[in-house]
Amino acid sequence: MSAIPGAWRRTAAGAGLLSPDGVVAPTIFAEMSAAAVRTGAINLGQGFPDEDGPAEVLEAAREAIARGVNQYPPGRGNPELLTAISEHQRRFYGLEADPATEIIVTAGATEALTATLLALIDSPDDEVVVFEPYYDSYAAAVALAGARLRTVPLRLPDFQPDLEVLAASVTDRTRIILVNDPHNPTGVVFTPAVQAEIVRLADEHDVIIVTDEVYEHLTFAGPHVPLATLPGAAERTLTISSAGKTFSTTGWKIGWVHGPADLISAVLTVKQYLTYVNGSPFQPAVAVGLRMPDSFFTDAADALRRKHAILGDGLRAAGFDVIPPQGGYFTVADATSLGGADAAAFCRTLPETAGVVAIPLSAFVSSEHQGDFAGLVRFAACKRVEVLEEAASRLAAATF
Numbered sequence: 586m587s588a589i590p591g592a593w594r595r596t597a598a599g600a601g602l603l604s605p606d607g608v609v610a611p612t613i614f615a616e617m618s619a620a621a622v623r624t625g626a627i628n629l630g631q632g633f634p635d636e637d638g639p640a641e642v643l644e645a646a647r648e649a650i651a652r653g654v655n656q657y658p659p660g661r662g663n664p665e666l667l668t669a670i671s672e673h674q675r676r677f678y679g680l681e682a683d684p685a686t687e688i689i690v691t692a693g694a695t696e697a698l699t700a701t702l703l704a705l706i707d708s709p710d711d712e713v714v715v716f717e718p719y720y721d722s723y724a725a726a727v728a729l730a731g732a733r734l735r736t737v738p739l740r741l742p743d744f745q746p747d748l749e750v751l752a753a754s755v756t757d758r759t760r761i762i763l764v765n766d767p768h769n770p771t772g773v774v775f776t777p778a779v780q781a782e783i784v785r786l787a788d789e790h791d792v793i794i795v796t797d798e799v800y801e802h803l804t805f806a807g808p809h810v811p812l813a814t815l816p817g818a819a820e821r822t823l824t825i826s827s828a829g830k831t832f833s834t835t836g837w838k839i840g841w842v843h844g845p846a847d848l849i850s851a852v853l854t855v856k857q858y859l860t861y862v863n864g865s866p867f868q869p870a871v872a873v874g875l876r877m878p879d880s881f882f883t884d885a886a887d888a889l890r891r892k893h894a895i896l897g898d899g900l901r902a903a904g905f906d907v908i909p910p911q912g913g914y915f916t917v918a919d920a921t922s923l924g925g926a927d928a929a930a931f932c933r934t935l936p937e938t939a940g941v942v943a944i945p946l947s948a949f950v951s952s953e954h955q956g957d958f959a960g961l962v963r964f965a966a967c968k969r970v971e972v973l974e975e976a977a978s979r980l981a982a983a984t985f
Contacts, residue, residue, distance in 0.1 A: 612948075613929070614631055614944065614948075616933075618631060620933070620936045621936060624936040624937060624940070625940070626935075626936035626939075626940045626941055626942045627940060627941050627975060627979065628942045629941055629943055629964045630942045630943055630944045630965065631965065632914040632915060632967060633835045633965075633967065634833040634967045637833060638833035639874065639877065641873055641877065642834065642870050642873055645872075646837075646866050646867050646870035649869050654869060655866060657865065658690075658862050658868055660857055661688070661689045661853065662689055662690025662841070662862075663865070663868035664684070665869045666690055666868040666871055666875075667685070667690065668684045668872070669871070669875040669876055670684065670688050670875065671683070671843075672876065677801075677809075678810075678811050678813075679814065680814060680843075682843040682844075683846070687843050687844060687845065689841065689842055689843075689849055689852060690863075690868060691840040691841060691842060691856060691860075691863075692840065692859070693827050693829065693838035694797060694799045694826060694829075694840040695722050696838075696856065697827075697840045697842040697852075697856075698722065698795070698825055699722070699726045700842075700852050700859055701795055701825070701842060702726045703730050703855045704851040704854060704855040705761060705848070705852075706727075706731060706732045707760065709731050710758060711732040711758065712734075712758045712760060713727045713730075713732050713733070713735065713762075713763055714735045714736075714737060714759055714761070714762045715735070715736055715737070715763045715765075716736070716764070716768070717736040717737065717738050717739065717949075717951060718770050718949035718950050718958060719765065719949055721948065723765075724951070736951055737750055737751050737754050738750070738957055739771060742908070744768070744908070745773065745775065745779055751779075751783070752782070752786060759790055762783055762787055762794050763796075764783060765797040766780075766797075767798075767801070767804055768912075769799075770915050770944075770946060770963045771910075771917055772909075772910025772912060772913050772915050772917060773911055774804060774912050780810065780812055781815065783812060784812065784818045787821055788817055788821070792821070793821055793822075793823065793848070794812055794823070795822075795823045795825065796812050796822060796824050797826075798811060798825060798826045799829065799831075800830055801826055802882045802885060803830060803831070803913055804886060805889075805893075805910070806911055809912075819845075820845055822844055823844035823848055823849075823852070825840065826840065826841060827839060828867075828871040828875075830913075830914065833967075834867070837864055837867040837871070838863060839864050839867050889914070892967070892968070892973055893909070893910055893966045895970065895974055895977055896973050896977060897909065897916055898977060899976060899977020899978065899981050900916065900918045902977070902980070902981035903923070903981050904922055904985065905918035905920055905922075908961075910966075914965055915963050915964065915965055916963070916964045916966055917962070918961070918962050918964065919960050921959075923985040925960055925985075926960045927959060928958075928960050929945040929947050929948075931945070931960075931962065932945045938985060939980050939983035939985075940983075941979055943962045943963060943964045944963045946962065946963055947961075949963075
């Protein structure tokens with residue numbers, strides 16, 4: 586008999602977390618990382634940096650530990666960080682967020698997202714609209730909350746959604762529209778027309794908008810525009826972000842969510858029974874990071890843009906069709922012309938053929954839309970320049 590209770594088995598199976606025989610299913614990320622270790626391939630599969638963030642932020646964490654900031658912080662978060670988040674939203678976007686009632690600190694953006702869905706889903710008939718491909722935790726969190734996942738596919742060549750399909754997907758059953766912008770895994774930034782339609786539909790159907798904006802400071806064609814800044818959006822939007830991507834501190838797991846006080850209170854009610862609190866000495870350190878000069882944020886985006894260029898040149902030299910990203914950690918390339926029409930199979934051979942590990946975009950797609958993204962592969966550009974140069978050289982020299 587399985588040790589996993591039946592209800593949880595059904596939920597996990599629905600989210601793709603269990604294999605048909607009830608065994609915890611290994612992810613493609615774990616499989617590909619193991620292949621990198623086994624073959625000595627360069628791992629461009631998982632999206633974490635291989636170099637530390639700014640020295641000022643790291644030193645602030647050490648100082649916090651030394652002065653005893655090592656016990657539970659307040660449930661909503663360290664007051665210094667709450668204030669810094671409020672200042673950040675005003676400084677970059679003109680958004681007002683009361684640090685006492687409209688912000689909470691979470692264990693990364695993933696907990697913020699999960700707590701939000703658990704808090705705001707009312708009924709098994711509730712639907713959550715997401716854009717597909719989607720970050721893999723979304724389906725799991727929706728399933729755990731007991732809602733139905735409704736997907737809107739992003740269409741090539743620019744990974745923007747069809748506005749008619751979007752409008753047809755948002756109905757009176759929709760509880761939440763979940764928006765990841767800049768988007769993982771595609772690297773797209775949604776157009777003003779798409780953003781405006783999301784807000785219009787949310788207003789028409791009385792829907793809550795939840796935004797995952799962890800790549801907010803890593804856009805390449807202009808500043809990030811949060812949905813909450815659009816007319817009529819702030820009163821129905823919960824904005825989620827984190828320190829991990831901006832400051833190359835993914836292991837710290839310091840995230841936050843801000844929005845209307847009543848929605849934040851609902852999220853806090855759930856969050857206090859998940860991690861309760863986390864990362865006490867890292868919270869004041871992240872406050873230091875959020876107050877860094879504008880040059881830090883523009884330099885970080887410029888550095889990542891250059892890394893994408895190095896990776897993209899290597900992919901093109903190898904024969905991939907590259908879809909240039911507009912933001913975030915990842916470059917998507919089409920391997921079809923190299924015999925990679927089945928990207929999952931292609932990625933399983935890539936460590937041996939090229940000495941590089943990547944992830945098929947099908948890992949972020951429901952079974953219904955697998956064919957739409959069959960030949961697409963995601964590569965992480967958030968690595969040291971010398972690592973990317975070596976990966977580019979290996980890809981260019983490979984025989985497929």
